[in-house]
Amino acid sequence: MIDKTKKMIKSLFLVEIVKGLSITGKKLFKKPITVQYPEEKTPQSSRFRGLHALRRYPNGEERCIGCKLCEAVCPALAISIDTEMRSDGTRRTKKYDIDLFKCVYCGFCEEACPVDAIVETKIFEFHFEDRNEKVINKNDLLKIGDLYEREELKDRKNLG
Amino acid sequence: MKEFKNFTMNFGPQHPAAHGVLRLVLQMDGEVIKDADPHIGLLHRGTEKLAESKPYNQSIGYMDRLDYVSMMCNEHAYVLAIEKLLQLEVPERAKYIRVMFDEITRILNHLLWLGAHALDIGAMSVFLYSFREREDLMDCYEAVSGTRMHATYYRPGGVVRDLPSKMPKYEKSDIRNNAELEKLNYNREGSLLDFLEDFVSRFPDCINEYENLLTDNRIWKQRTVGIGIVDPDRAIQLGFTGPMLRGSGVAWDLRKKQPYEVYDQLKFDIPIGRTGDSYDRYLVRIEELKQSNKIIHQCVDWLKNNNGPVMIDDGKVAPPNKDNMKDEMESLIHHFKLFTEGFCTPEGQVYSAVEAPKGEFGIYIISDGANKPYRLKIRAPGFPHLAALNEMARNHMLSDVVTIIGTQDIVFGEIDR
Numbered sequence: 159m160i161d162k163t164k165k166m167i168k169s170l171f172l173v174e175i176v177k178g179l180s181i182t183g184k185k186l187f188k189k190p191i192t193v194q195y196p197e198e199k200t201p202q203s204s205r206f207r208g209l210h211a212l213r214r215y216p217n218g219e220e221r222c223i224g225c226k227l228c229e230a231v232c233p234a235l236a237i238s239i240d241t242e243m244r245s246d247g248t249r250r251t252k253k254y255d256i257d258l259f260k261c262v263y264c265g266f267c268e269e270a271c272p273v274d275a276i277v278e279t280k281i282f283e284f285h286f287e288d289r290n291e292k293v294i295n296k297n298d299l300l301k302i303g304d305l306y307e308r309e310e311l312k313d314r315k316n317l318g
Numbered sequence: 319m320k321e322f323k324n325f326t327m328n329f330g331p332q333h334p335a336a337h338g339v340l341r342l343v344l345q346m347d348g349e350v351i352k353d354a355d356p357h358i359g360l361l362h363r364g365t366e367k368l369a370e371s372k373p374y375n376q377s378i379g380y381m382d383r384l385d386y387v388s389m390m391c392n393e394h395a396y397v398l399a400i401e402k403l404l405q406l407e408v409p410e411r412a413k414y415i416r417v418m419f420d421e422i423t424r425i426l427n428h429l430l431w432l433g434a435h436a437l438d439i440g441a442m443s444v445f446l447y448s449f450r451e452r453e454d455l456m457d458c459y460e461a462v463s464g465t466r467m468h469a470t471y472y473r474p475g476g477v478v479r480d481l482p483s484k485m486p487k488y489e490k491s492d493i494r495n496n497a498e499l500e501k502l503n504y505n506r507e508g509s510l511l512d513f514l515e516d517f518v519s520r521f522p523d524c525i526n527e528y529e530n531l532l533t534d535n536r537i538w539k540q541r542t543v544g545i546g547i548v549d550p551d552r553a554i555q556l557g558f559t560g561p562m563l564r565g566s567g568v569a570w571d572l573r574k575k576q577p578y579e580v581y582d583q584l585k586f587d588i589p590i591g592r593t594g595d596s597y598d599r600y601l602v603r604i605e606e607l608k609q610s611n612k613i614i615h616q617c618v619d620w621l622k623n624n625n626g627p628v629m630i631d632d633g634k635v636a637p638p639n640k641d642n643m644k645d646e647m648e649s650l651i652h653h654f655k656l657f658t659e660g661f662c663t664p665e666g667q668v669y670s671a672v673e674a675p676k677g678e679f680g681i682y683i684i685s686d687g688a689n690k691p692y693r694l695k696i697r698a699p700g701f702p703h704l705a706a707l708n709e710m711a712r713n714h715m716l717s718d719v720v721t722i723i724g725t726q727d728i729v730f731g732e733i734d735r
Contacts (some may be wrong), residue, residue: 174530178535194493203482205479264379274640
């Protein structure tokens with residue numbers, strides 16, 4: 159009997175509606191949690207897997223030795239490599255192409271690389287203006303590597 | 319007297335309430351559904367065949383993309399199947415990490431479900447609030463694996479890396495002063511586990527907020543109570559699992575019935591519904607959020623006090639430490655062998671299943687002794703649920719179809735595979 163009257167009063171005075179509205183009402187006066195994207199960014203992990211880059215040794219020599227482990231391990235078959243013998247007798251890549259449309263950003267190439275040459279940087283804002291630009295070649299990759307080497311070193315220290 | 323015929327109507331595949339690419343062909347009698355025929359296959363990517371074409375490890379990433387709102391649970395089933403084939407014993411710490419991330423995934427999934435379901439039925443704000451909490455958990459995903467969604471974090475033999483000792487922080491910008499920045503970063507000073515501990519303590523209040531908005535709300539009740547009733551016997555016959563089965567009152571949960579990893583050492587309850595309607599399933603999922611929160615709390619406590627390896631020390635299955643690889647010949651051989659050929663499994667067949675947020679997600683592998691599965695079959699929980707849509711929706715109104723699709727928690731990545 160008491161339960162029934164309680165229920166009736168509750169439903170008559172729209173108790174649950176008022177309860178709900180009070181939550182949204184309170185939020186009205188709170189600061190929004192919105193992050194104003196281009197001006198500020200959300201935190202980014204040092205393990206982030208973004209755009210690829212090829213790194214160099216501190217003396218400027220490119221790290222990649224063309225072992226093709228990344229090509230073999232890539233689940234999406236996004237990497238294609240050709241190698242040749244350079245004039246000094248070392249084995250280097252002639253072609254190192256990554257198809258960014260095929261890539262699934264799994265990070266296996268980075269895990270597989272025995273000389274830490276191919277890495278996935280923290281860059282996530284990139285675009286193409288032409289469909290052909292989706293394939294980035296060795297030059298592009300090395301350029302990205304040069305630009306972001308310092309950040310990459312910092313991230314590698316912070317992995318743990 | 320004019321004669322009325324049934325009207326055939328297309329619902330989807332681009333309907334915003336159809337949760338992805340569901341095409342429903344509805345036979346309508348006025349506004350009443352007489353027959354609902356789901357057409358599937360629009361998101362078919364051939365994951366099963368794809369997995370048969372590449373070494374075991376390379377398919378882990380594709381498992382994420384099956385049920386793309388409960389990523390790590392899919393990985394878990396796949397990885398467990400391989401471990402069963404190889405008879406690997408996973409380090410204790412890796413087990414706890416996996417259980418913790420399974421439960422984080424469950425919360426992620428249920429929050430998305432809650433928000434989207436409420437949005438479908440007409441409650442806008444729950445969506446915004448549930449995505450606020452999802453953001454924190456996504457950050458945990460990113461902190462351990464490097465991606466917010468498709469983690470590729472579990473591996474046969476453990477997890478790829480230990481938990482990070484630092485959480486990424488908001489960085490200084492022109493539009494925020496230091497005080498505001500400190501406020502944003504207050505829970506990011508410590509490790510991932512500290513961050514999670516803070517989340518776990520905050521989350522029950524958030525659940526209360528959702529419940530205050532929905533549970534007693536009369537509009538919500540009018541839209542969900544008595545809609546899509548499935549009685550327990552029928553639910554079992556239809557092959558329901560997860561909250562769909564528990565909502566009907568059958569206490570079946572793989573975490574309790576066939577405990578995997580460390581679930582038998584953790585304290586949690588499995589909620590069940592009474593009538594088996596959409597409202598009960600909502601209550602079950604809300605309670606599951608609370609239980610998952612409890613499990614995460616236990617895992618965080620354990621992980622804080624116990625260190626250890628997170629990957630088995632077996633060069634035949636797990637890649638060796640990168641520093642060792644650069645000095646030792648044997649490690650180098652293992653490294654090259656693993657990343658080109660992968661590992662071979664013994665001949666045989668295994669089935670392993672996990673309690674994914676949507677139900678029993680299982681992987682069945684037949685191995686012929688090669689480095690890739692001879693056949694891989696995915697048991698997606700959403701598939702039998704969707705198959706029962708006709709039965710659940712019949713004689714309901716058109717707008718109830720939206721409720722029923724919502725309550726089934728359908729994701730097309732796993733149904734179409």
